[in-house]
Amino acid sequence: MSPERLSLPGEQYLAQRHVLTYIEDAVSQLLVNKEEVCQYGIARFFTEYFTSVHQGTHVLFREINFIQATPHNRASFLRNFWKCFRTIGKNGDLLTVKEYHCLLQMLCPDFPLDLTQKAARIVLMDDAMDCLMSFSDFLFAFQIQFYYSEFLESAAAIYQDLLTGKNPNTVVVPTSSSGQHRQRSTLSECSLQDGVDAPLFHQCLESLCERYKQSCPPPALIGEVLSSVQRLTFYGFLMVLSKHQGINKAIGALPERGKLLEDTTMDKTLENLVAQMSENSVSSPATGPLTVQLRALPCISSPRKPLQHRPRTDLESDGSTEETDSSEN
């Protein structure tokens, strides 16, 4: 019981839980499917609509505006994406940005390319955008980018301001600010000194979190990430966020990284299928599906490791902050 919700004014309670968003959407869906709904029963239509919202299947094949409308929709979309395409991770396939974008468009036809690209920038640390990425690397980077996209937009702007020595929030800038100017001009050196002062960045993000309330990563976890380093680049920051278990848990859409490719029920049915088919194959010649199943079998029993998709050359290219400008488009 959270008694807070009982004392809220009615409108605030409804807004906080996005009840009206779903009711409006339910009505517009009803109008689209008018004829069938009338035969079928309106109460039953609503039952199914709200059940599918509860289960998270309601965002499948919907337009991007609706998918982004509520945190629950975003989490549901992430979960669907993971569930639909985890076999890619299982097979260890590496894909490019464009290919991941095609997968996203299968679930949401008007999915914007720039969101996919932004997620890929996190994985590739804003460098060499045509590189191949493993499923789990992409998925966790995509999760951060997709779920917190507005927050990250603002954070990127703040980062840019800090980098150029501007003072974004009338925060008292420490004496090191003059040093940032110098670093900005010598970016090509790519030293570890790149990026901005972490405590200062943290300070700015704290006030940002207050503005975003529920649609930002838990402030305590941001603090944890930022207090462990002195300086950091924006993509370095996003990379750590995307790998942070606590943030993954706070979003609640995906399992932890180690369990990403586990699916005991599906594995069991697969194994049963394989067993059944190999029994049948004694009498009938091997068919298409059978060979596919057999190919999948070694993957099921072998321990899965996320593939190291590329050598850690990222560290050198960390500082290519020039590129971060493009993330604001």
Next chain:
Amino acid sequence: MMAASPAVKIVEKRRLVPVAVAVGGPGPAGEADFLRQAGVTGMLREALLTVLEARPEEPVAFLADYFEKLALSRAEETGGDEPGSPARQQRLDRAIWYLRLAHYSQRTAFHNNVSIAYECLSGGVKKKRPGLNGRIYSEVLRRICREGAASEEIISLLLKKIQCRDYEAVPYDLFRYSTLTCFVLLEFISKADSLYHVLDDSGQADKRVCQAVLDTLGEAIMASDLCVPTSYLEAGSKLRPDCLALAMDKALLTRRPSSFMSRREFLSEAAVLFLTKVKPIN
């Protein structure tokens, strides 16, 4: 899986008919007319009011459940009302669902739901006079208590006080009084349970201390009297921390290698204290 498949079907259809809401429709005014005529507007208004009354933690799941019940009751209404047991069972389920919608401390909401539950229980016997008979009434009370995990002996003690005969008609006031009593009793038992949990810190609760606590509790309950408002202050003062601590301390001082009190025993003693205050109905 069963529940998911129709939703998927709808989703499939959505894919075929892209975003545009007003597709082929006679414009917004025609749509509003359609929604009103089909009863969508009224249905949604009632659903929203119910959500606002109950303030569930997860309104979406709540709405799914709400519409499912609604669809069931409509099917029941149109499908004839034979006195066979499935229809009766459904009415019972629905009534209990209404009763549980809102906590009794939310007075208006709770009373509203009680009256809906009463209506839906008594509406069933259309051929005879409408009304609720004692048999269904006892069944409802029994189920509320059971779902709240009260022990059978407590339930039968309670029912002895507020039960009607199977053939008697149960008026609304009585129904409200009894259901409220059940819910308060359940909450009382769960509070007593957490109290026992505190006493039970070492794994075994000392019988004397338990008895002392129960005695104090009993005194407080006895002292309260509906007609004398100040009696509630008195009851509260009997339960104030130092007073209770004193009693427990005294009990501990006279401690001999004493026996222990089980959770079950403690709960039923506490429930008996509560039941002494329940007014029996005639």
